[in-house]
Structure formats: structure tokens, C-alpha cells
Amino acid sequence: MKHGFLVFLFALVLFSSCSNDDGGPDVEIVPPRSLAEVSTENDAEIREFLQTHYYNYEEFASPSANFNFRIKIDTIAGANADKTPMIDFVRETTVNVSDFEFLLDQGEDDIPHKLYYLSARHSFEELDQERVDCPECFPSVADSVFVRYEGKLLDGTSFDSALNNAIWFDLARLQDLTQGFRGFAEGIPNFIIGDNISDNGDGTVTVEDYGIGLIIFPSGLGNFNRVSGGIPQYSPLMFTIDLFTLNQTDHDGDGIPSKDEDVNGNGYLYDDNTDADSEPVTVSFANFQDADDDGDGTTTRDEISDENGNIIFPYPDDNNDGTPNYLDPDVN
Structure with missing residues (x-):
């Protein structure tokens, strides 16, 4: 998202077919697929991914002195066949999407899209209590947040990241589906900000007990049928995030x-x-x-x-x- 992520080209997928009478190729414009169909398909992809992959939950449960508190994901297979799948650690929420939000007109209103999120540092029970005790410690979709992140496809391909230095994001802007990352904006409020943020003087900051998590969402909360750098059409997306702090906007x-x-x-x-x-x-x-x-x-x-x-x-x-x-x- 930092490398031009907030500006996207609207692309039509064109396929050449037989030649026309003038000798040039005919061009067929392929219309977007339906939100409902793709949402169901993406959810099946996401759930299969969550059932067949695990994250380094054991390191988070008993962190070593040199643990960097970064989420690592791998396939459940071979020596890792006994690992607990990620689906056992996630919560889900549903976000309704209408086609006009993608500047489309296919008559689809309020199509449910499932977003999955995982909290690596704090248990959900801890977060539930913190939300009662300190509601201002959680962002809303209208706030700006200071985060480190990495965005990946389900096959592990990284399409953007800010892993060394946190950057600010205006979640309200990202909630606009024409930006392509509403799922990011909808997922961040499920995590808690950190404590005692301090500037190290070298472009980095130190934060205590910040929220660490993973967000996975379907293409209807992402780019859907649009093409952008490194992200194919109709691709589910996942983000690892470290949530440092917020500004109410x-x-x-x-x-x-x-x-x-x-x-x-x-x-x-x-x-x-x-x-x-x-x-x-x-x-x-x-x-x-x-x-x-x-x-x-x-x-x-x-x-x-x-x-x-x-x-x-x-x-x-x-x-x-x-x-x-x-x-x-x-x-x-």
C-alpha cells in the first residue's frame, strides 16, 4: 500500500477472437464476475488455506529472548503434520458489499463477505476485556493508524510491505472500495494499540505490547476484478500487521x-x-x-x-x- 497502493488502474480484461471483416482482431470485453459467486469461491479458498497452514503460535506462547514477534506461516505437512491449523485460532466477521461500491451496475446489493482475523500476541478473551476496559485503545474504521505490515497472496507472494518502519494509514480512505483494501480497514479495529511509544531518533520507534495479527479477506473486500501491481483479479489477500498507535480523525x-x-x-x-x-x-x-x-x-x-x-x-x-x-x- 505504500508503493502507490492507494492509486489503482481500472482494467478491462480483453481477449482477442476471430478477425473482423477489416482484417483486424475482434475484441471481446469480459464483464466482471458476480460478487456473490466470487465471494463464495474466495471463502472456500481462504478456509482451505486456514485448514492446511499453521503459524508460529508456539513461539508466541513461549517467546525466546531473541524472538522478533513476527508471524510466520507454513504448510501443515511432514515434520509439521501435528501443528494446529490456523482455522482453530481465527475469528470471522461479515461485511456486506454492493456492486456500486466498485462502480459496477450488476444489481448486487449487500452481498456478504467473510473476513478472518487472528491475534497472535493477545488472546481474544484478553482483547474482549480490554475493549470493555479501554475502548479508546482500539481503532475505528474512521481513524488513522500507525502500523507495520506485509501484504501477501495466499500462495505466499508478497506484493507490498513496510516491515522495518511503521507508516500511517487513513482507514476511512481505505474503506472506500475504489481504493482496493477495505478488508484492511475493517480488520485493523480488531487489534489493540501498543503502550509507551517512543522515538529512537533513527527513523524507528519502540512500542510495548502492541497488537500483532493477521487479516485474511476475499477479493470483494480487496481489488475484486481490477488489476494492480502483483495482485491478480479475484484474489483473496492477507496482511500481517503490527498495530502501534492511532489518531482519532x-x-x-x-x-x-x-x-x-x-x-x-x-x-x-x-x-x-x-x-x-x-x-x-x-x-x-x-x-x-x-x-x-x-x-x-x-x-x-x-x-x-x-x-x-x-x-x-x-x-x-x-x-x-x-x-x-x-x-x-x-x-x-
Whole structure:
């Protein structure tokens, strides 16, 4: 993702067939496959991978003094035939995807896609309790995160990495499926940030007890039918991640954290656009990108602030209809 990963070419797969009357080749444009079909196929591939591979769980359980706390994956075979398969360590979650999110129009809405994730350093039971005790220690899909990572295909081919120095990612941007890595954005919030981050002065940082994990997701949460460097069409993807820290984000600077602009509460930021009816399609903005969420000509910040510019919470609802002023075009 750091090497131009956030910019992709939309590619049509072209196959030459018989010659036309002018002597040149006819070109057949192959339409995208259906999301539902590919999701089912990818899930079978992922589950087979998880059933036939293991990770170095024994090293994480009893780390040696020189252990680097990196996830290593290998096939269950031969001398490793007795290893516990990864499928016994993962949790799964379902993310619905519609074809319009890939700028397609095949009439497919809310197609379920399974995402699998594995926590190597902290047990899921520990993470469940930490989420209760310290909810701010877990990113949301609207936050920016500081991570080391490596992205691979299921055959082990690495297509991008930042393994030595962590880099920042805006998860909200990655949640846009035209970027190709919504699964990364949806998977990261399942891990906890580290403690006591410090700058070593040489471009690296030291972090204690940071989250370490693996995310595997189908192509419908990745590139789907698009071609990008090193990633074939319809390929499931997996990422190892080290999650160091996060920054809560207010993308439009309106005073409301972007994670709180998920009005319908479905975890997807791009389908919340309160003033969509008043915006041209070509310049339509989701609430987390829009400084005037209800399109009434008064900025959201002004509608939630007092005369001294201090944000009022709970957000004002002058007509007491249950909709705060900043989402209610009838209140200015």
C-alpha cells in the first residue's frame, strides 16, 4: 500500500477472437464476475488455506529472548503434520458489499463477505476485556493508524510491505472500495494499540505490547476484478500487521469525530450523506467529508458550538425532534 497502493488502474480484461471483416482482431470485453459467486469461491479458498497452514503460535506462547514477534506461516505437512491449523485460532466477521461500491451496475446489493482475523500476541478473551476496559485503545474504521505490515497472496507472494518502519494509514480512505483494501480497514479495529511509544531518533520507534495479527479477506473486500501491481483479479489477500498507535480523525474539521458521523451505525462511512438530495452526484460528500452535513448553509461546527466557539454536547436539538441541528435542515 505504500508503493502507490492507494492509486489503482481500472482494467478491462480483453481477449482477442476471430478477425473482423477489416482484417483486424475482434475484441471481446469480459464483464466482471458476480460478487456473490466470487465471494463464495474466495471463502472456500481462504478456509482451505486456514485448514492446511499453521503459524508460529508456539513461539508466541513461549517467546525466546531473541524472538522478533513476527508471524510466520507454513504448510501443515511432514515434520509439521501435528501443528494446529490456523482455522482453530481465527475469528470471522461479515461485511456486506454492493456492486456500486466498485462502480459496477450488476444489481448486487449487500452481498456478504467473510473476513478472518487472528491475534497472535493477545488472546481474544484478553482483547474482549480490554475493549470493555479501554475502548479508546482500539481503532475505528474512521481513524488513522500507525502500523507495520506485509501484504501477501495466499500462495505466499508478497506484493507490498513496510516491515522495518511503521507508516500511517487513513482507514476511512481505505474503506472506500475504489481504493482496493477495505478488508484492511475493517480488520485493523480488531487489534489493540501498543503502550509507551517512543522515538529512537533513527527513523524507528519502540512500542510495548502492541497488537500483532493477521487479516485474511476475499477479493470483494480487496481489488475484486481490477488489476494492480502483483495482485491478480479475484484474489483473496492477507496482511500481517503490527498495530502501534492511532489518531482519532475529524476528516472535515467540523468538530465531530469521523467515527461519530456513521449516522446509520452500520460501520460504513460512505453511505451516510444527510444532504445527498441537495448535492449534485458529481460532488456528493458523505457526512464525514462534509463541513455542512445537512446542506442548510450553516456549517456543522457553527450548529454545534456556542458563541465562544466551544462545542456543545449533547449536540443541540432546538426543535426537540430527536435530530440534532447539524443534521436537520429545518433548523438554522
